[in-house]
Amino acid sequence: MAEAKVLSGAGLRGQVAGQTALCTVGKTGAGLTYRGYDVRELAAGADFEEVAYLLLYGELPDRTQLADYRARLKGFRELPRALKEVLERIPATAHPMDVMRTGASMLGNLEPETGFEQQQDRADRLLGALPGIMTYWYRFSHQGVRIECDSDEASIGGHFLALLHGKAPSELHVRVMNVSLILYAEHEFNASTFTARVCASTLSDLYSCVTAAIGSLRGPLHGGANEAAMALIERFDSPEQARAELLKMLERKDKIMGFGHAIYKDSDPRNEVIKTWAKKLADEVGDTRLYAVSEAIDKTMWEEKKLFPNADFYHASAYHFMGIPTELFTPIFVCSRVSGWCAHVFEQRANNRIIRPSAEYTGAEQRPFVAIDQR
Numbered sequence: 001m002a003e004a005k006v007l008s009g010a011g012l013r014g015q016v017a018g019q020t021a022l023c024t025v026g027k028t029g030a031g032l033t034y035r036g037y038d039v040r041e042l043a044a045g046a047d048f049e050e051v052a053y054l055l056l057y058g059e060l061p062d063r064t065q066l067a068d069y070r071a072r073l074k075g076f077r078e079l080p081r082a083l084k085e086v087l088e089r090i091p092a093t094a095h096p097m098d099v100m101r102t103g104a105s106m107l108g109n110l111e112p113e114t115g116f117e118q119q120q121d122r123a124d125r126l127l128g129a130l131p132g133i134m135t136y137w138y139r140f141s142h143q144g145v146r147i148e149c150d151s152d153e154a155s156i157g158g159h160f161l162a163l164l165h166g167k168a169p170s171e172l173h174v175r176v177m178n179v180s181l182i183l184y185a186e187h188e189f190n191a192s193t194f195t196a197r198v199c200a201s202t203l204s205d206l207y208s209c210v211t212a213a214i215g216s217l218r219g220p221l222h223g224g225a226n227e228a229a230m231a232l233i234e235r236f237d238s239p240e241q242a243r244a245e246l247l248k249m250l251e252r253k254d255k256i257m258g259f260g261h262a263i264y265k266d267s268d269p270r271n272e273v274i275k276t277w278a279k280k281l282a283d284e285v286g287d288t289r290l291y292a293v294s295e296a297i298d299k300t301m302w303e304e305k306k307l308f309p310n311a312d313f314y315h316a317s318a319y320h321f322m323g324i325p326t327e328l329f330t331p332i333f334v335c336s337r338v339s340g341w342c343a344h345v346f347e348q349r350a351n352n353r354i355i356r357p358s359a360e361y362t363g364a365e366q367r368p369f370v371a372i373d374q375r
């Protein structure tokens with residue numbers, strides 16, 4: 001067991017900044033729950049669409065509700081021509097998270113939320129459309145192909161893979177995507193969700209909240225860590241080299257992406273789930289390097305720093321083994337977390353007061369103004 005974290009006020013750590021009925025993180029005996037359900041049970045037994053429904057509508061759907069919901073989300077997949085035109089103008093060199101931000105924002109121009117009674121519709125529209133936004137831009141800018149943004153795939157995860165690869169995905173890959181989207185769906189007051197809630201608290205529209213959250217998720221200390229973790233593990237040819245280089249990095253006090261957590265103290269419950277699937281995928285593709293390197297980094301980090309892999313670390317190899325380009329890792333996170341973001345926006349709106357904390361002033365003492373010619 002790692003030492004309990006000493007929580008200082010910096011970064012608002014340890015401070016209760018509001019209430020939520022959506023999620024618990026790091027509560028003793030219940031690592032991560034969505035509306036009371038353990039995420040590990042959801043990942044083992046549910047579909048992502050059920051989880052999105054749970055977050056956005058309050059309860060798990062029955063069979064009829066789920067079938068209707070799947071059909072509804074499927075109906076929201078195709079993108080307006082004007083959005084495709086905008087995506088075509090974004091260069092291939094752009095970061096896909098910037099594309100997601102622009103795509104969500106442009107959709108907000110074309111199909112604005114003009115009243116809060118439209119919030120469920122707009123949230124479901126984003127869930128349906130975001131995989132298409134990412135892959136339409138990617139396939140056009142990198143391969144010169146204009147794709148249709150619908151597919152025959154029933155699930156959002158399968159749909160994303162079908163659009164990306166231009167063919168039906170395997171059953172295993174659809175399952176892993178489903179698990180991954182469930183694991184990433186919701187996480188209480190993390191930075192991007194808090195961003196969404198701050199924006200919501202001004203009574204802004206849903207697209208503004210989601211666009212702001214995408215910007216917040218992009219950073220390597222948050223969602224961007226899965227891409228940074230991939231860059232790390234790819235650098236090493238063997239577990240021995242990984243360990244030796246990692247020790248040097250720790251000596252230099254480098255941050256090791258995909259490790260540590262602001263709330264969890266000794267493990268991230270999502271890690272054991274995605275790690276198991278990363279191993280299955282490694283076996284499927286006959287990998288003899290990346291998974292072993294990942295494990296060597298994992299072991300070294302625990303031995304040297306008592307730091308554990310968070311949700312992002314084994315996601316890196318899992319996505320890589322499914323042939324997903326590294327720069328699309330964080331955008332996949334968006335396609336999932338949009339369910340949590342929107343549920344939090346609804347919750348904020350239902351009991352709102354503008355979020356406006358105070359600052360401790362550390363600047364100059366009060367002083368007389370000096371006219372420009374006298375400076």
Ligand SMILES: CC(=O)SCCNC(=O)CCNC(=O)[C@H](O)C(C)(C)COP(=O)(O)OP(=O)(O)OC[C@H]1O[C@@H](n2cnc3c(N)ncnc32)[C@H](O)[C@@H]1OP(=O)(O)O
Binds near residue numbers: 005253263
């Ligand atoms: C889905 C997600 O968003 S999960 C988070 C993804 N982010 C990452 O993986 C980035 C790498 N990790 C980190 O930067 C941090 O662990 C964060 C941002 C997740 C949490 O930050 P904090 O709550 O401020 O970290 P915490 O207070 O636990 O840090 C304690 C000490 O461990 C160190 N530490 C924490 N994480 C790491 C890491 N990944 N590599 C090296 N050292 C680390 C800190 O530098 C700090 O050292 P210090 O006391 O000498 O300054």
Ligand SMILES: O=C([O-])CC(=O)C(=O)O
Binds near residue numbers: 186190191222310311
């Ligand atoms: O809770 C956090 O700070 C980051 C995290 O793991 C997440 O958003 O999934």
